Amino acid sequence: MTRPENDPTVMDCVLELLTENGFDGMANCMEILMNEAMRQERSAFIGAGPYQRSESRHGYANGFKPKKMDTRAGRIDLKIPQVRGLDEEDERFYPKSLTQGPRGERALTLAVAEAYVQGVSTRKVAAITQKLCGLDITSTQVSRAAALLDEELDTWRNRAIGETRYLTVDAKYVKVRHSGSVIDVAVLIAIGVMANGKRSILGVSVALSEAETHWRDFFESLQKRGLHGVELISSDKHSGLIAAIAARFPTVPWQRCQxxxxxxxxxxxxxxxxxxxxxxxxxxxxxxxxxxxxxxxxxxxxxxxxxxxxxxxx
Known part of the structure; x- marks a missing residue:
């Protein structure tokens, strides 16, 4: 189907909005561009445009699903294209432009959660976000963002480890608020070098000190997640750490880290x-x-x- 010459293009609409409204029209411009990008992405995924016939067609257009999104330009109304007629083994369609677009908003959400974790009140976080970004974030949303951060951290903490050739462990002392007081705690850290040569942080654990019992519990948690195949452990010479290594890795050689x-x-x-x-x-x-x-x-x-x-x- 050919578009009539007098049918305005997407860019025509965007330019008209900017001409009439200036920067106040940015939210509407973003809405138009995002919706058009998702429509084009669906056409590319299906292998055919609207009302086109194609032997290589991959599913069929199935309308749109509404979604509201808060952006730095303001709230926009998105129409997420849907696809039907896919086989069970086929990849599901979801616009990459939608997952790539809100990176700034996702980063903002993480920043909001981080501010809350650092002790800033939910009301203050909401006020700061409104002042800097023009986004209305409620105290409930701030708490929810912090909960999402906890979920991400729990998933990472409990992921499977597998074979690890070399293990480096250390502790860093930080101040935390506990029962109304600020105290020093030890953050136990384990870094591993995998069989493929890649290095990865295997886990972290907050403990009251570097006593043997805390290191031993930390090592046990790593082993329960599948840590095995360790050929060498390097660390400092803290007595509690050395005792825990001897208890949990009795046959693995140890050396002081460089x-x-x-x-x-x-x-x-x-x-x-x-x-x-x-x-x-x-x-x-x-x-x-x-x-x-x-x-x-x-x-x-x-x-x-x-x-x-x-x-x-x-």
């Missing part, structure tokens, strides 16, 4: 001017191409500093 080894080594450097050369020497050992080269560099470094920094050399 960062902590380097930091501890600098404590044995007697002169400030020597610190930078020592760091370069240690990094060269860590980055050696093979074991033989690393052992040679280590021997040379010991020889170089055994007179001026005997504690470091030993």
């Amino acid at each position: 960062f902590h080894l380097q930091q501890n080594a600098q404590a044995h450097v007697p002169k400030i001017a020597m610190k930078e050369p020592v760091v370069r020497s240690i990094r060269a050992i860590f980055n050696a191409k093979n074991r033989a080269n690393a052992e040679k560099l280590l021997k040379d470094t010991v020889t170089e500093y055994e007179k001026d920094a005997p504690d470091l050399a030993t």
Whole structure:
């Protein structure tokens, strides 16, 4: 079907709105463009436009489903195209333009949730959002956004792990509000290198301290999620952590992580001017191409500093 010459195009409508209303017409422009993009996407998915015949047709247009969306330009009314006549094994249709478009709004939702988690009241978050973005977000929506963040985190925390060749663990102390007081807690972190060489944060857990019992519980939770095949564990030399590693991974070799080894080594450097050369020497050992080269560099470094920094050399 050919469009009559006097039939206005989508861009004609958009330009007319902008000409008449300026920036006040942005929401309507966005609405028109989004709806047209989704219609075109459905035609591409089906393999035929409206009223067109095609042997390669993939389903049939089945009207539209209304949806309201809050954007930074204002609230818009979307008409989400529907598709019928697909086989069970066929991919379902959902406009990518709709999932890609609201990234800013999804980011805003996460920011709202993060502000709430950090202790900003729901009413203040709603007021700030209205001031900055022109979006009317109620305190209930803020709480719901925080709940969605919790759901995302729970899903990530409980995901399956699988075979992990190398495991690095550490803790970071942060301040949290607990029972009306601010206290220091330990955030236990585990990072793994998978069989395919990719690195991933396997899990985090908030504990009162780095006591053995907390590390042991953390390791047990990782193993219940499928952690196995560990060939080497690296960490600092905290006594509670070392005891927990021995209890949960009794046959896995352990070594002090490079960062902590380097930091501890600098404590044995007697002169400030020597610190930078020592760091370069240690990094060269860590980055050696093979074991033989690393052992040679280590021997040379010991020889170089055994007179001026005997504690470091030993």
